[in-house]
Amino acid sequence: MTSVSAHSRPSGTSPAPAPAASPWSPWSAAWTKQAALLTSRPDACVTVTPAAGGPPGFSYPATAQIHIDADLIGDPTIADPRRPSHRSKVPVAYGVLLHECAHLNHSHWDPPPSVPPVVREAALLLEESRIEGRYRDTRPRDRRWLRRAVTSIIDPADTPTDTPWSAAYAAGLLLARVDARVLYPADVREARRAITTVLGRKLLRDLRTIWREAHAVGDTDTTRMIELGERWCRLLGIDPTTNPDLPVDDGATSTIAAAIAGALDAILHNPADTPEPPGDGPRAGGPRTDRPSIHVDTDTPITWRERDARDAERQAADRLAALLRRARHREPARTREPASAPPGRLRTRAAVTLAAQRAAGAIPTAQPWQRTVRRPVPDPELTVGILIDASGSMEDFAAPMSSAAWIVAQAATRAGATSATLAYGDRITVLIPPGRRPATVRDMRADAGTERFVEACAEADRLLHLSTPGTARLLVVVSDGHYVNPDESQATITRLHHTGCAILWLAPDNKSWPSRVYDHTTTVAVDDPTTCINLIGQAAIDALTRA
Template sequence: MTSVSAHLRPSGASPASPAPAPAATAWGRWSAAWTKQAATLTGRPDASVTVTPADSGPPGFSYPATAQIQVDADLIADPAIADPRRPGHRSKVPVAYGVLLHECAHVIHSQWDPPPTVAPVVREAALLLEESRIERRYRDTRPRDRRWLRSAVTSIIDPADTPTDTLWSAAYGAGLLLARVDARILYSADVREARRAIATVLGRKLIRGLRAVWREAHTVGDTDTTRMIELGERWCRLLGIDPTISPGLPADDATTSAIAAAISGALDTILHNPADTPEPASDSSRPHGPGIHVDTDTPITWAERDARDAERHAANRLTALLRRARHREPARTREPSAAPPGRLRTGAAVTLAAQRAAGAIPTAQPWQRTVRRPVPDPELTVGILIDASGSMEDFAKPMSSAAWIVAHAATRAGATSATLAYGDRITVLIPPGRRPTTVRDMRADAGTERFVEACAEADRLLHLSTPGTGRLLVVVSDGHYVNPDESQATITRLHHTGCAVLWLAPDNKGWPPRVYDDTTTITVGDPTTCINLIGQAAIDALTRA
């Protein structure tokens, strides 16, 4: 759902997705139940749904020609959360169910194929318009399903983080979000911040022109390829792109085709003195630093870059996992009441009648009702430590990627987070309360690693050893230290206070990482593929709180 082209396939394409998961797998009963649901919704007896972890792929995609649908199991997290055969399960997994309905809408209404001769930029624009068009058509026949579609859109496409750095990306954000208001999927309040940011880049006149295009798209029939392509061309011309000669997306926006995988917005309030934080450089390829340092040895340096699509997708999925981990259902309590609604208690009713007959002040409460009271979500604190010693040189970039994914997701999920790097010295890269806007590829060239001191500094900033909240320490390192016994003692002390320790180690076949007790250790080749395990570690941390 975060990338238009990722889950709308031309109806003539051969499906490459796997067959529905067998009933024996953990997600088998979800696949079976949702296959029946999809067959009913689409009117296609051949419809099939596969619920399976998508790794770094989109949260959902479909093949309208064969009615095959795949939904990312990470949006559900726990297959035992509900019985998918019962209607009530939808409220337990509103985002995943909304993705299912979105893909069903594609199966029903995406019956046109962009010809191969169409310029890629026009195809991209037309498929963008298709997103709100099919949801509008679906809502016209099933208006009560709006809540699920809205839940999916607002959770997967964060309106507050809509990219507006270029004309194309701002227009793309408008097509994904503002168009869904006219499609009556989102409310105006859902996109207030996004609308303001988009209007700053596009201006009201251009937004009115684009709006006319998507509103016309909402009236196009399901098989009218010609008209959809014409609307895609109009969209491009409004943005100053010649659709007759453009070979593809504008060069500056090649990474924005998955625009709904939202990038970071404005920085949150920084809890430390802004003068002590790293200054951004105009050249993202040169080393950055120093940050907030604990000592005066050789500083740790890094190069900044924008997050890649796979990293953004992974951060989005981890954000959803962390939000679900923190969420608590309202508590149900039974309370007596003097008046309905509720269940009548016969004994109390008799007592009340007797009190009234005797002229006494009535005190009996003959009714009993169930009251739902909100339970505050537990607090979650996440500390991230990055090893910048020389032994990490070959793995510094993927490990830096893993650290960004965790830090970005933690702050978006409402957790308190801080990121530190340690080598000859300790550097606070991201102070508590600040969201990382770029990936900082560390230069792992330090002569040693001050892990114990880094843990102490993280504890000082985040109170990791203080019980009462969910606490998770994520260490990105191979674990080969000068003083491993001291490191183990530090880990054990944190563990005994209830702080979970997740260890992300590089996949080095030649020199396997050192594994410490009282940690959950994950060997990482591609950081975007271990999100489920990171999310489960956060859930375990909250369970201990």
Template sequence: MPHPHGHLQPGAAGPAAGGPDWQAWSKAWTRHIPVLTGRDDLTVTVAPGAGGGAPACFYPDTGRIEVDATHIGAPTIADPRRAGHKRVVPTAYGLLVHEAAHAAHSRWRTPPGTPPIVAHVAELLEESRIEYRQRMRRRGDRRWLRHTVTTLVSADDAPVDDAWHAGQLAALLLARVDARILTAKDTRGVRAAVTGVLGRKRLLHLREVWRHAHAADDADVDTIIDLARRWCRILGIDPHRQPQPPTPDPGMFAGRLADALTDYLAHSTGLTPTAYRDQQVRARHAAPATWTSREATGAEHAAARTLAARLRRARTHQPEPDLRPSPIPPGRLRTRHAITAQAQIAAGAVPTATPWQRRASAPPPKPTLHLGVIVDASYSMHPYAAPMSSAGWILAHAARTTDAVTATIAFGSDVTLLVPPRQQPTQVLELSADGGSDAFTDAVKLADQLLHLRQPGRLRMLAVISDGDLPDIDPAQRLLTTLHRAGCAVLWLRPADLPGHTFTHTTTVEVADPVQAIGHLADAAVTALERA
């Protein structure tokens, strides 16, 4: 019975890579597992990379639990033979407890012929059900199970705002409130987001399903499968017409479900949502080691200084009349403030009120420019690799001193964050344009995640350097249209000598010389500020 997060594995266990350093943990937890499960036929393997691709997993056929030692750290961090080691590695021990709950209470198998989408829902319901059963049997285990939720739930569980993913989030988090693992306070934001997508009535019906699942017997497969089918009906899904779990539309941005889940995960790990997002982005989109770095040239330093000066002028051009308070004349007397000043003087205090208001010329207030640069790293764009590597460095250094926020992202077969926001790279990261172009939509979504390109009230622009020869034209166009309607300008720089697709809702400029692309980017940033 494969779990959606991969930690309940069918079939025989494969070989787990374990070195002698972790043998003490495997032996200690094997001796301890009967306490957690009431079974004496189980073994535990702790090793780096164990867990079947998940943080931990349970193989029912062989009675083996695996825990990825990554969640422990070093084998010498604690003595697993002592009870106090649990407090040192609460997340890893919580994973052990979670898999122990599967070993003790997941006593059913998916019947043959069950539609995959129904099996998937049954496995979602099983998550909170086995934890509820474990807590009822061993109340003290709740403490450790709470530590595992952030490892068993991923930001990928809520990629878009649709009924299916809202239901998935409800099963993973809101059902754990009724299982008395989490609290209503923990999940307040998630509940609001799920309610916004599903509505109160449908969420109430889903809650009835998972509460019935919590009461089901450990071996009552018929009830679990019936509840899974009922779940699908509530969400308007016909398992015969749609046998597989739906995949998110690549042309849709993440929405309030993702924001609520990120807020929950950030709070659970003691970080702000922004810090948590940055941490996840750096972990998932770090530049590959095969890409080379070099020192910036004198010309690049000069270009960064020139662009910074242009951006500063764009923020302060055309002084406009302004009204400023003043403690002394000339100007217009403000009676209420004058009375306040007299009262302060009479009381022997230093007057802080400003009775006069005078006219003055001041630079117009300018919003912070949020500029995302997406570079095509496919083979056809090879001539642009070096200039765009340089452009990313120049933009980041110019933005640092001008209240601008930039990020440079490359896409090929996957997405690479070249220059994160609010960072001055010490070296130029040289692109290697030799991949495909499959990950454009992911690159746009990453730019939106980093720079909040759909958020009104700020100056936003996305610049794309690509020939537009993409395999995902329709989803890409939907994303660009969404940005356009949200008020984010999209500049598309396309090589003049390469065939490609022209997208609507963009300003498309054909570039004859790759080096010209740097100038176009700088001009666009300055123009955006001047028109703000």
């Protein structure tokens, strides 16, 4: 919930998938079944694991993945999650789960890259009460869980309302949920009084008209939601064409408002940058207290030209996806187990013991047969991060490097891996957020004055948890490696390597100015990216082998 969860993520402290031996595994399994039932999506997958300060919940509607912070539950033995009665023991966590299911059911629109950040933020705010209202219409009895989650995670009395923007934000966060019939008027009485004091009755009434119109918008109507976001901004005196960035002089800088804003942009709003022209970003929905901004407004923005993939690029992506799927597959494990009846191999000593037990009238316990049992082994998870260097030294190689990045990103998502693509120069820009497949090739314009490689690695780690053991991780860097601070870059690479993250470096094939080679990387000189697919695939296999 914009405040209760983050539908497609990434917070700097986002949790890693729960390991098989985790005490939260029964919760993950039980809630996965529940989510599949509530969303009618058999591919739904819920992971319950401590978030270590991250949002209470987040989800990836595109891949039907949901993560819930185990701290909302506290003790995994508090209840049996397979029994319906467990919900009353963990009402807040269950409410967050239902909110994320609502996103999976109804968040089927994406703001286009050209949408100004402030409009995107407003549209996503309207999305929160819209999807909860839609969910409540189909399952009215679940209202109490949604309400419990909202009122427990967001304290209306503490919601910032000191400026028009923050007051309007609080109105969209709380008062809109009253019209969505999730909260009761009494839940927001104090907040309504404070909001009205700042906005006035007329402005609040006009904002209410907008969110009530949003509640009637279809699940896939991107255009309409963006229009409502623009109207929201203009009512507050913000012209998106001249002031596209989010207000920074209001309550959004406070802890709670920053958490709300950070959660809102976890799916569709780039958490690290809001460039112009823009890239893609993740959808959000849960409180987050860290909302880093690592670009400087005066820096050169990263730009690109979109085009359809060529046949050779599509074929290369198909081949790489096949390699990745093959690399992820694990053959069933063979184990030998004793058995009391055939088929299998007869063990003479056990057979004699069984005969003696029967002759003596004792209960037979010997198992004279031994059989080989094949048990399926789950395929390991694969995470792929892709970093594209957009600095000026890459100008002559921007086209093939952009092609290589698209091939890897497309293949990774087809193979079921979690991936994200980022470009770095004077700014860091998330081109393809986790959970989304790249639709077009983005030919980068490499004209930045510097390269923020270390910060790009940090952002990729924040999005994908590349430094967190437990999964197979591959970082693909598309760059010539000529950096202002090569020692810091090497230190960053070394740290990732020591955590078990494999690093594949795709460098331009430039004989007049060879690329710098860093330790702990597999470096491949790329002339035509469609010809190095086997090398990329082998690097992924190596990463999976080490997982």
